[in-house]
Amino acid sequence: MKFNSQGKDEVTYDAIVVGSGISGGYAAMELCRKGYKVLMLERGRMVKHGEYPTANLDSWDLEFQGKVPREEIAAHYYKQNRLNWWVNQDNKHWIVKDDERDYGEDQRFDWIRGEHVGGRSIMWGRHCYRWSDLDFEANMKDGIAVDWPVRYKDIAPWYTYVEKFVGVQGKKEGLAHVPDGEFLPPFDLNCVEDHFKKSVEAKWPVRRITPGRTANLTKYIPELHHGTRGQCQARNRCWRGCPYGGYFSSLSSTIPVANDTGNLTLMANSIVHSVIYDDKTQRATGVNVIDAETMETREYFAKIVFLNASTIGSTAILMNSKSARFADGLGNDSGELGHNIMDHHYGMGGSGTYTGHKDKYFSGRKPSGGFYIPRFRNIDKATERKDYIRGFGYQGGAARGMNLNAPLGAGFKEAITSPGDWTIRATCFGELLPYHENRFYFHETKKDKYGIPMLVFDAGLKENERKLRIDGVNCLEEMLLAAGCENVQVHNQPTAPGAAIHEMGTARMGRDPKTSVLNKWNQVHAVPNVFVTDGSFMTSAGTQNPSITYMAFTARAVDFLDKEMKRNGTI
Structure with missing residues (x-):
């Protein structure tokens, strides 16, 4: 039974945004700033900026040295903690419990979620890299999947637009395949990272090493960085939530700006079950919502619906939105809903010790992760591989650890407080191709407590990924050796999709409604007043972290619909 305590007018808005994470927050802000009355619906609990329970705790304040007991992991986080590093005392309150929100697997899938206001924007890695036509033209040139309906020139102005607001620190490198952006001053490389850069680039000029480009405010500019924000304090506690607003999140940035317009209504504990579709107008009219606390169902109405519930969440809502017109899910004329799941596969990396620069140390706790090595395979004829297509990139850094060789005796205390050797570490992120058979679907009988x-999930790596991984690990090993590292160790432990927490695809955009779900403006082909601007729309995965691309496409989509509404009075 559907229940609304108010009349229909009181539950009708200009636009509904489902999800409050990176793309949902951006959609709501852009709509509100353009004068639309917006209802934002979040399935998880309410969180407000500053409500970060572990943000100011020191390591000794956390139980069990920051670790979560095995019994607790086994009871609540048996899938979320397969990565072995993700669930900790300082961030577990942001992480979904598997016993409360379980899922099935034909093949292993690491579905990492954050269901609360702000979503995973609270604990994201913050790396921001533009795509180029190397990425947007890849499917067409390789003859796989479908062609992107856009090119870099279409998105470049929107990268500039969002980068200014988000605040991305970095260094211009002049690379065509990872274009420069609107950067704040970078967190410079430390002395050993700089040594690594010079050693590698001297031997392989195509392998460029640059400071990691992240959404941390190395310089706070009030006229640009609106919201509840301030300069990054280099505490490196970002995934706990930042009370200073030193990095970009929905809670510190887009939601406060949307609130300030007076046009935002935010409702937490509101699970969107499905989109309401009108057969006569061939448009969506609103959404069906389940109250997570009372289990009551409600309807909310709007002229425009933005789905930003995450790559899996938004597509699940579309699949669950069935009608006489769409028996297999809203907008699923192509049959592609739920298919083409992508992620960046990792579990490949390595490290080495560097015995030089023992007279140097570093100051602060740089939150950027040190350095980034953009893709250098298959970018032109000179770098073309015969054994696989696409490529990989690396994120890493150098730091000094403890002196583990301290002798027992009178000088033991002094010895263990002195730093040990430098260690250079890096992780390789590879591109996963868009395979139609990589998918998720609904179980025939099992339902959650909300019905x-x-x-x-049924998705996995294939031969192209396996060959790419071998080269990615080998390249890292040779770079560490070229930098003079000792005790070099590399690993290649194939991870399941989802593990990089960059899941993409499942409602891809394309030129043809017969082979794609969305058009170039992120509209559902057959239902143009429904937009999907989270990772669902991605047509290929690239090697770069995707969140800044989601935000650029989101801002572009809102601008398009606003112009259409002003021109035609409808969308």
């Missing part, structure tokens, strides 16, 4: 079908 929504359980999701089942």
Whole structure:
């Protein structure tokens, strides 16, 4: 039974945004700033900026040295903690419990979620890299999947637009395949990272090493960085939530700006079950919502619906939105809903010790992760590989650890407080191709406590990824050796999709409604007043962290619909 305590007018808005994470927050802010009355719906609990329970705790304030007991992991986080590093005392309150929100697997899938206001924008890695036509033209040139309906020139102005607001620190490198952006001053490389850069670039000029480009405010500019924000304090506690607003999140940035317009209504504990579709107008009219606390169902109405519930969440809502017109899910004329799941595969990396520069140390706790090595394979004829297509990039850094060789005796205390050797570490992120058979679907009988079908995942790496991984690890090993590292160790432990927390695809955009779900403006082909601007729309995965691309496409989509509404009075 559907229940609304108010009349229909009181539950009708200009636009509904589903999800409050990186793309949902951006959609709501852009709509509100253009004068639309917006209802933002978040399935998880309410969190406000500053409500970060572990943000100011020191390591000794955390139970069990920051670790979560095995019994607790086994009871609540048996899938979320397969990565072995993700669930900790300082961030577990942001992480979904598997016993409360479980899912099925034909093949292993690491579905990492953050269900609360702000979503994963609270604990994201913050790396921001533009795509180029190397990425947007890749499917067409390789003859796989479908062609992107856009090119870099279409998105470049929107990268500039969002980078100014988000605040991305970095260094211009002049690379065509990872274009420069609107950068704040970078967190410079430390002395050993700089040594690594010079050693590698001297031997392989195509392998460029640059400071990691992240959404941390190395310089706070009030006229640009609106919201509740301030300069990054280099505490490196970002995934706990930042009370200073030193990095970009929905809670510190887009939601406060949307609130200031007076046009935002935010409702937490509101699970969107499905989109309401009108067969006569061939438009969506609103959404069906389940109250997570009372289990009551409600309807909310709007002229425009933005789905930003995450790559899996938004597509699940579309799949669950069935009608006489769309028996297999809203907008699923192509049959591609739920298919083409991508992620960046990792579990490949390595480290080495460097015995030089023992007279130097570093100041602060740089939150950027040190350095980034953009893709250098298959970018032109000179770098073309015969054994695989696409490529990989690296994120890493150098730091000094403890002196583990301190002798027992009178000088032991002094010895263990002196730093040990430098260690250079890096992780390789590879591109996963868009395979139609990589998918998720609804279980035939199992449902959650809200009556929504359980999701089942069936996705994995294939031969191209396996060959790419071998080269990625070998390249890292040779770079560490070229820098004079000792005790070089590399690993290649194939991870399941989802593990990089960059899941993409499942409602891809394209030129043809017969082979794609969305058009170039992120509209559902057959239902143009429904937009999807989270990772669902991605047509290929690239090697770069995707969040800044989601935000650029989101701002572009809102600008398009606003112009259409002003021109035609409808969308």
